[in-house]
Amino acid sequence: MDLLDVSLVNWSRAQFALTAMYHWLFVPLTLGLGVIMSIMETLYLKTGNEAWKKATQFWMTLFGVNFAIGVATGIILEFQFGTNWSNYSWFVGDIFGAPLAIEAIFAFFMEATFISVMFFGWNKVSKKFHLASTWLTVFGATLSALWILVANAWMQYPVGMEFNPDTVRNEMIDFWSILLSPVALNKFLHTVLSGWVMGALFVIGVSAWFLLKKRSVDFALKSMMVGAIFGVVSSLLVAFTGDGSAYNVTQRQPMKLAAMEGLYEGKAGAGLVAFGILNPDKKSYNDNENPYLFKVEIPYMLSLLGYRDVNAFVPGVKNVIDGGYPTPDGKQPLSFVEKQARGKAAIQSLANYQLAVNNKDTAAAALHKAQLKENYPQFGYGYLDRPEQLIPHVPTVFYSFHAMVMLGMYFILLFSLVLFYTYKKKIENANWLLRASLWSIPLGYIAGELGWAVAEVGRQPWAIQDVLPLQAAISSISTDSVKITFFLFLILFTALLIAEIRIMLKQIKKGPEEA
Amino acid sequence: MSLITALKVFKMKAPKFISNLYLFYRDGFTNMTVGKTLWLIIFIKLFIMFVILRIFFFPNILNSNFDSEDGKASHVRKELIDNSK
Missing domain, CATH: 1.20.5 (Single alpha-helices involved in coiled-coils or other helix-helix interfaces)
Incomplete structure (x- = not known):
C-alpha cells in the first residue's frame, strides 16, 4: 500500500466531496420546495382562490431557478467514477450501474416531461392536468433521489450481490434486497425529508423577509402557514428517521457509530453524548488519554437508541479493532x-x-x-496494514453529527414557534422570530452537508463497506490532473452558485405580483 | 373500437395534436422571462461539462485503454492483487 500515492487518494476524495457537497446545495431545495408549491397549487384547485395561484407561481419560479442551475451537476460525479475510481466502477458492476441507469432513463425523463407542462401549461391545460404535472415533476425528482440513495446505501451495506472472480465484478443476484435494504429505505426517507425541511426553511425565511419589509403581506402569511405546518411535520419525521439511521449504523457500521460518539472504550448501558468537547491530546485509540475535555451525557440512551435495550453493550473504537465484544445475537465479532x-x-x-x-x-x-x-x-x-486505518477522522464525524442533531432540534423549535405565532396572528409583529426565520435558511444547508459528512467521512476507509477500501478503488492516474480538475470544478460550481443566488434574489425582490 | 378504427381516429387527430404540441412549446419558450437566462446557463454548463470536462479531463480509463471486457477484467484483477502487496 505504501507504493500508492496517498495524495492521489486524498485529492480524488476532495474532488468527489467538493462536487457532492455543491450538488447537495441544489437538490434539497428542489425536493422540499417542490412539495410545498404542489401543496399550494392543490389549495388553489380546491378553493379557487387566486392568491394561492399567485403564491404557487412565485415559489415555482424560485423552484425553476434552483432546478435549472442545479440540474446535471450530479453527472460530474459519474465522470469521476469512470476516471478517478475506475477500479471501483468495474468492481461494483451492474449493482451501481443499474440504479443510476434507471435514474437517468426513467426518473429524469419523467421530471423533464412534466416540468415543461408545469411551467408552460398555465391556462393551456386543465387545472387538474396542470396540478398532476406539478406533482409528477416533484415525484420524478424524488424518484431520482431514490435511485442515487439506493446506490449509496449499497456502498454502506452491500447486499444482494455475489462476487464473480471471472469478471472481477459484483453481480446483482437480488434486486429487491438492494432496493429494500433497511439502510436504503431509511437513507431515502431521512435524506428526502431533510430536503423537505430545507424547503420549509426557505419558504418561511423568504416569507419572513416580505413580512419584515411589510410587502405582499397576505401572500407571506399564507406561505408562512404552509411552510410552518410542512416544516413541523417534516422536521419531526427527520428526527424519527434519524433515529432509524443511527440504529442502522449501530448494527452495520459500529466504527462509524463509535466515531459519531467519540466512544473509544465500549460499555454496557452506554450514555449518549448530548454535548461534548473532544480532547485534542488523544492521539491514538489505545493511549490512556480521556477522549473528552468535557461532555454532557444522557445515561443509557446510546444503548437504548442503538440496540433498543438500555443495558446493551455498545462497542467503542478499541472494541471494534480488538473484536470479541458481546453482541445481542451472541456472535463474537472478529478482530x-x-x-x-x-x-x-x-x-x-x-x-x-x-x-x-x-x-x-x-x-x-x-x-x-x-x-x-x-x-x-x-x-x-x-x-489495510494497520488497525488505525480503520478509524475515520473522529473530530469531523463527532462534531458534524452533534451539530446536525442540534440544528435538527432547533428547526423543530423554530417551525413550532412560527406555526404558533402565525396561528395566533402575531407573526407580523414578532420581528425577532422573522429575523430568526430569515437567517435560518443557511442553517438548513449546513445541516444537510453535515449529515453527508457524518455518512461519508464516518465510513472511511471504505468505498464499499468491508469489501473495498479507497486505496484499492482508485485509478492509477496523475495527481496533477486531479488537482487541475478540482480547481476547475471549484470555479464552475462557485460561478453557478453565485448565478443562483443573484437570480434568486432578483426574483424574490420582484415579489409574487410579478411571478 | 377496432384497431383499424383507432388508427383512423389517430390519423385524423395526430396532425392537430402535433401542431398543438408545437404551439405549446413555441409559446412557452417565446414567453419566457427569467427562463431565457436559465436556459443560457444550462447550455453553457452542459457545454463545459460534456464538451470540455468530459472529453479533455475525464476519459473513462478502462474504456480508453481496453477494447474487450476481458481486458478490463484482467487489468482490474491485476490492480486488486498488486495493490494488496
Missing part, C-alpha cells in the same frame, strides 16, 4: 487482525483462482473459488 488475515486470504484466492483457470486445473479453481467466497466478506481488510 482487525483476524479480518485482515481473511482479507489477505481472499485476495490470494483470487490470484490463485486465476492461475488455476489459466492452467485449466478445474479442481484447484473450484477450491480457490470456494475459499474466496468464504473470505469475501472481509476482502477489503487485506488492503
Whole structure:
C-alpha cells in the first residue's frame, strides 16, 4: 500500500466531496420546495382562490431557478467514477450501474416531461392536468433521489450481490434486497425529508423577509402557514428517521457509530453524548488519554437508541479493532487482525483462482473459488496494514453529527414557534422570530452537508463497506490532473452558485405580483 | 373500437395534436422571462461539462485503454492483487 500515492487518494476524495457537497446545495431545495408549491397549487384547485395561484407561481419560479442551475451537476460525479475510481466502477458492476441507469432513463425523463407542462401549461391545460404535472415533476425528482440513495446505501451495506472472480465484478443476484435494504429505505426517507425541511426553511425565511419589509403581506402569511405546518411535520419525521439511521449504523457500521460518539472504550448501558468537547491530546485509540475535555451525557440512551435495550453493550473504537465484544445475537465479532488475515486470504484466492483457470486445473479453481467466497466478506481488510486505518477522522464525524442533531432540534423549535405565532396572528409583529426565520435558511444547508459528512467521512476507509477500501478503488492516474480538475470544478460550481443566488434574489425582490 | 378504427381516429387527430404540441412549446419558450437566462446557463454548463470536462479531463480509463471486457477484467484483477502487496 505504501507504493500508492496517498495524495492521489486524498485529492480524488476532495474532488468527489467538493462536487457532492455543491450538488447537495441544489437538490434539497428542489425536493422540499417542490412539495410545498404542489401543496399550494392543490389549495388553489380546491378553493379557487387566486392568491394561492399567485403564491404557487412565485415559489415555482424560485423552484425553476434552483432546478435549472442545479440540474446535471450530479453527472460530474459519474465522470469521476469512470476516471478517478475506475477500479471501483468495474468492481461494483451492474449493482451501481443499474440504479443510476434507471435514474437517468426513467426518473429524469419523467421530471423533464412534466416540468415543461408545469411551467408552460398555465391556462393551456386543465387545472387538474396542470396540478398532476406539478406533482409528477416533484415525484420524478424524488424518484431520482431514490435511485442515487439506493446506490449509496449499497456502498454502506452491500447486499444482494455475489462476487464473480471471472469478471472481477459484483453481480446483482437480488434486486429487491438492494432496493429494500433497511439502510436504503431509511437513507431515502431521512435524506428526502431533510430536503423537505430545507424547503420549509426557505419558504418561511423568504416569507419572513416580505413580512419584515411589510410587502405582499397576505401572500407571506399564507406561505408562512404552509411552510410552518410542512416544516413541523417534516422536521419531526427527520428526527424519527434519524433515529432509524443511527440504529442502522449501530448494527452495520459500529466504527462509524463509535466515531459519531467519540466512544473509544465500549460499555454496557452506554450514555449518549448530548454535548461534548473532544480532547485534542488523544492521539491514538489505545493511549490512556480521556477522549473528552468535557461532555454532557444522557445515561443509557446510546444503548437504548442503538440496540433498543438500555443495558446493551455498545462497542467503542478499541472494541471494534480488538473484536470479541458481546453482541445481542451472541456472535463474537472478529478482530482487525483476524479480518485482515481473511482479507489477505481472499485476495490470494483470487490470484490463485486465476492461475488455476489459466492452467485449466478445474479442481484447484473450484477450491480457490470456494475459499474466496468464504473470505469475501472481509476482502477489503487485506488492503489495510494497520488497525488505525480503520478509524475515520473522529473530530469531523463527532462534531458534524452533534451539530446536525442540534440544528435538527432547533428547526423543530423554530417551525413550532412560527406555526404558533402565525396561528395566533402575531407573526407580523414578532420581528425577532422573522429575523430568526430569515437567517435560518443557511442553517438548513449546513445541516444537510453535515449529515453527508457524518455518512461519508464516518465510513472511511471504505468505498464499499468491508469489501473495498479507497486505496484499492482508485485509478492509477496523475495527481496533477486531479488537482487541475478540482480547481476547475471549484470555479464552475462557485460561478453557478453565485448565478443562483443573484437570480434568486432578483426574483424574490420582484415579489409574487410579478411571478 | 377496432384497431383499424383507432388508427383512423389517430390519423385524423395526430396532425392537430402535433401542431398543438408545437404551439405549446413555441409559446412557452417565446414567453419566457427569467427562463431565457436559465436556459443560457444550462447550455453553457452542459457545454463545459460534456464538451470540455468530459472529453479533455475525464476519459473513462478502462474504456480508453481496453477494447474487450476481458481486458478490463484482467487489468482490474491485476490492480486488486498488486495493490494488496
